[in-house]
Amino acid sequence: MDIQKTLSSAGLKCTKQRIAVMEVLLSSSGPITAEDIHSRVNEMSLSTVYRTVETLCNKHILAKHTIQDSDKFYYDIVTEKHHHYAICLGCKSMRYIDHCPVHTADIDGFTVTGHKLEIYGYCNKCKNKNSVSN
């Protein structure tokens, strides 16, 4: 993945902070939090990390995730491949899993206790308006 090209073609400046965030996420084995990113990068304010991930999410370069019982957001680079995650209820980490039939029982190095299928979309009330309340 060519980070410079990705940023430029989204109309974003190639700052060293954005490049650093992208590099951290490219080398990660799953989505991580803003604080994780902050600690794996040097010399960069936490607000900038938050602003960077927000900007990149708006451009659909990153995706923002939430996990059961954690009060933090998790970010990763959007690709074709990664749609399935193994989420550890102990340390609250997400890891990519390449191979995932729905009724799977075995994932290497992971004890499955349950799974959740979430369906995203729009209800009739929201389908027509662009406004997004929160």
Place this chain on the structure above:
Amino acid sequence: MDIQKTLSSAGLKCTKQRIAVMEVLLSSSGPITAEDIHSRVNEMSLSTVYRTVETLCNKHILAKHTIQDSDKFYYDIVTEKHHHYAICLGCKSMRYIDHCPVHTADIDGFTVTGHKLEIYGYCNKCKNKNSVSN
């Protein structure tokens, strides 16, 4: 569902606040936030709502959910039936869906834009210890 019995057999006192929270959740068409509960109940402090849902989650009477791009927790009563939810990206609401093949395309009154299957469990590092970091 017998609320009094549910609370008592979990070793919890049957306070009017806990009963009110349970009643609100029993009549809901999906998981809702602590503030939703607070506004649908009368004369009850918000801290008590938070403490009540936490207590009930610890007893596995309630489940705590998170959804994409929302910074709030959603609570519902644990049952055998409800494992599939339609989540509206517009108003950030969750609704139960009874019938849900994985490759489904149609849900009445809902425009599907994507789905997510999450697998929960424990990684090897966490499997043996009970401690749960966050």
Place this chain on the structure above:
DNA sequence: ATTTAATTGCGAATAATTCGCAATTAGAAC
């Protein structure tokens, strides 16, 4: 090299959730 809008850093603000502590209450024991 100059210019300008975009980006950053800092610290303060915000919003959801949690906590401390005194007052209240459920339910057990009498």
Place this chain on the structure above:
DNA sequence: GTTCTAATTGCGAATTATTCGCAATTAAAT
């Protein structure tokens, strides 16, 4: 039904993740 005690509640203050305002810096266009 009273009494007693630990559990529960209400209130407001504290905490924590995230966002915001604003002045200083910087990418990249000219």
